[in-house]
Amino acid sequence: MMRTATFLLSLLGVMTSAIAEEPGRFTDEQLNFFESKIRPVLVDHCYECHAAGAKIVQGGLRLDHRDGLLKGGDTGTAIVAHKADQSLLIKALKYDGVEMPPKGKLPASVIKDFETWIAMGAPDPREAAPGGPRPKVDLNEGRKFWAFQPVSDSPPPIVKDGAWPIESLDHFILAKLEASDLKPVGDADRYTWLRRVSLDLTGLPPTPNEIDAFIRDNSPRACEAVVDRLLASRAFGERWARHWLDLTGYADMMGTSNNVFAEHAWRYRDYLIEAYHKDKPFDRFVREQIAGDLLPATSPTEQAENITATGFLMVGDVEIVEPDKKKLEADHIDTQVNKIGMTFLGMTLGCVRCHDHKFDPLQLSDYYGIAGIMRSSPSTHKIPFGVWSLLNSTDLPETPVQLAARQKLETDHETKLAEMKAEREKLEGERKSVIAELEEIAKQEKNEADAAAKTGVVQTADETESPLMKKERLTKHRDALSARLQPLGPAIQHAEFFRSKVPRAFAMQEDDQPADMPIYIRGNPYAPGAIVPRGVIQVASWDKAATIPAGQSGRLQLADWLADSRNPLTSRVIVNRIWQKLFGEGLVRSVDYFGTRGERPSHPELLDHLATRFLHDGWSHKKLIRSLVLSRTYRLSSTNDPMALTTDPDNRLLWRSNRQRLDAEAIRDGLLAVSGELVPSEGGPALVLEFTENCGDLVQIGVNPPNYSHRRPRPTQEFQRSIYLPVMRTNTTNLDRIRNHFDFVNPAQIAGQRPQTVVPTQSLFVMNNDLFRKRAKVLADRLIAEAPQADIRIEQLWLRVFNRPITTTEQKNVTTFLRELDAGLPDMDAAAKESLKWQELCHSLLASNEFIFRI
């Protein structure tokens, strides 16, 4: 990535002194020198990357015409006529800071030729620049693209079948279907709808009681009642917070290397759950993500929340062990800028680190405008020893009650620590005296042996305990003391490391000296170019950029720009994301990319209609989601229709509902819910740092930062919702192996939509993994305990797992299956046999598509 020439700041000074010389001034002899000594070298060693024919002109430097040499590339001029020692080209050939050609240094004689040539004034007859100059980004042209146009509402279109729509959005869908001579398939049955909406809103299937209540509810508001119940549940926050985490690169590890624990990351996760639960208006939410620490707050709790929110920019993959800190800073800023671009704006800003965007009207100045803001808000710091850095964290304000509770915790902790230290001192003292006694015995033995050797007389002891016995006793005692001392060392180390109980969050902070930053040429922090004023993306701006007051980073202004109702991207992008979670595909299918090479919206007017409503409804997630899931479109069955399939095989027009395979979390959480084992959680740390054995060496010296390995889980973790489990970067814990197999988003990635792969190792997982096997057992035993009659058990089973009544065919199949099992199993205790039979039956349902998909 970083292999283009490393140009040095100091060399920039010479760029202005380049003097273009006229070719007429050169003698034939000089030009001959160029032709025989210089041109062949340029052709052989440089043109591949630095001429019109190059696939990519590296560093913007062209060496195939005279002006190219004099004008130079991104870093400035390549040669200074008559001054070989000031010419970047010579430095590069000499491998002095810059190394060209990259494949190996040219012979000294050739370099000498170049020096001679430059001393002559660089005679060069090549005039015309082959190929034209690079086109610049045209902002006016760029603004014509749909995504950069202001959001504009249009009234719902007239439809032929006026009875079908329930919601205004249904008009948009039906109008398009009618225009293509398509009819929506019928509605899904009530069981299917309930399961669908429960999974989509909370990530959990409905319980038998919930099903019963809904089916019995004949009122026209039955659906609304369900939706309101789901939206109000904490489970909604848990589900939708996880969607947001997919856009952040969240993990409980700081970087990819060494499993360095990010012990405060969970606070951001908990903040998200709370934000979704409380339906925090999205504009407010966006402001908090970028600049929460700078927002006014009326209470310590609110302030703590605001600070924690900026974890958005902290929780991604940070290579904290990168020993080159300039590079670390540049790379981390890159992940932040890229995250802001993709998450809020649907733009691939990462491409603009090195050059203007190839397809979209995004310029280097857009990237470095935002990068400058990030650079003015440093997020890591180098620690005084070792090579690594750590994420910055901020003390969170506490309420008096919290403060008191925390201080009590700390006092208790200190007491415990003091006790352990006293214990260690005592044991060590005891051990020392035992050792001394043992040494004394050894000395005595030696003396006696010496004496015996001299005199030939062996003295016998007249004590009750023989020296041998005493030695044995003392040795045992010493070993026992050592064994007791052994765990105390790490325990004390651990207690000292985690002494502070002050609540902290990984959070953004303002730099003392915020400043504009230079373009990093080709993304290289060692090749600074022109300084770019901090700002926002021009093509998506409706006004001049807000001025950043002196002494501020500009995050506040960036946040205001992102969260402005006039921003053409923010509302469209989030509304499309919400749509995708509920309907399977986005109206713009490339949910993370709204650029020219992305997909066009299938229903552009609908997208704008929803975006407008979203803004009118105070940027409320819940209001939008409520209207979407109560629509007729959402209610559609997912059954195929052969006619519609030929016209619109991808279902872009939504003539039916899209089926979705559940994601890893929904499968795992669903299993625990169905077996009745799911344990509610209030959140809190995901990593089990309280157990010493999970922490690596905590003494802060040496080469590696303290690390984490998930050796000993908390007992409840096995039964908590997946969002509360630790997210590792390089490996997984035994708790969540399912993530490996069912398309969990890699935490180094930003991905608004997960793929749904179908590979055989998934089948192995559902067939044999403990996650399924144990749930099947628990579910079986529960059913057996709850109902003595097989037919009631079966009904319950179907209701729990498939959330619908069992059919008669299925009933027959089950009976046959149980009979077969009965015959196939060896003789055993009747109860055990019953349990085993039902476990097999439960497992067969849990492993089926009806459970793993939502239709």
Add this chain to the structure above:
Amino acid sequence: MLNNALFSRRRMLQTAGCGFGSLALTDLIHAATNPGAVHFPGIVPKAKRVIFLFMAGGPSQQDLFDPKEFIRERHGQKIDSPLRPEVIQVGTEKYLALGAVAPVRPRGESGMMISDLMPQLSSIADDICLLRGMNADNPQHASATNQFHTGVFTEVRPSMGAWISYGLGTENQNLPSFISIHAPGLRTYGSGFLPAAHQGTPLTVPLSEQTLPIENLLNVSSSGAIQRSRLDMTRRLNQQLIEDLHGDSNMEGMIQNMELAFRMQTTTPQLVDLSKETQETFDLYGIGSGKGSDRNGRACLLARKLSESGVRFTQVTMDGWDHHGDIRGNLPRLCDQTDQPVVGLIKDLKRRGLLDDTLVLWSGEFGRTPWSQDLSGTAPIDTHGREHQPESFCAWMAGGGIKSGFTHGETDHMGYRVVAGKVHIHDLHATMLHLLGIDHTKLTSNHLGRDFRLTDVHGSVVKEILA
């Protein structure tokens, strides 16, 4: 987003037609097709498959292939640091030259330099091509490993094996086209934004009955028959659902996969079963209980078998090369664990006529410094180790289309900077693809509106090493 095209009913029938279950290997399949298979005019493929021997941790080139007189003469003495002042290293502050652990001598007709620690490799010097100007961009294991496998170290991108599978498709319909034995982390065998069919299959060579070659392979029911009835029950439920919905390709895929998975429980252990191999083969690969090379030997033998059966990209990872301390104690042990297996593999490929169209690559994610590292700050020089070094390191290649008995690339007087024949990771990838008949600038996949390549916007084929 759905990678379901591969599992349409027709496709399944076709696949079934060419003999499911007939081979022990069959059921590992990911049914890789060749969505990206393109012909690249002007490139004649020289190799059909790749075996990548990944020396995780970073083997020391100063000790193995690129010793420097300058360093040897100054063993234990201070030398000038060539590092940029911004780059921090720990335990190297004294910059003490650290001479090679053991003599490194010219071998074979070409006089290729190879350490005494690798007697087997020394004996086949004329079969390999040594790259002494390797160059990468990141000094940390995880990042450098990502770069070596995917070309980049920050974003999540497809691994080279996935790209090759994507570009060439499978040579054998009954096998996955990319298998990674003892894979070092998820990202090294991921398919990124390429279809999941091209993702590598991680495999463990079981050294005992307790280790499973693939996760979740052990039937949890009380017998095979009971499990079979359970799966039949599931299948009935699945079929009913598909009928009710009038078809769903993803669900069909799941149904087929469950049958595959069922068979994998018996076929996969057969696939990795080496018990029927001869003693001569065991000796060739250094396999034998109690031998340090046993695990790697088994992995290499399995790699040969898989490769021979048509796996496009087989990776074997041998770790333990991260010698920050006591390199004099540690390096000989690692060489002992790997020399025989690696060379056994080359010899075996050669005698089977496979080396001509199999490309073998041996490399770590980076190399190690010419100066010593001592974290204690007080240990005697002969117990020191070396720090990571991506600026220059050594790799070697052998087989399909590669010059043999050839050394390419040169480093400076101390062995820090490449001065000639630099081969960046991107160049290595470009060359590997070229040998397989793929133009690295044309093998692309569109993601977020952009055509991505394994070599990103970099890389050029190293023509000097082509046979």
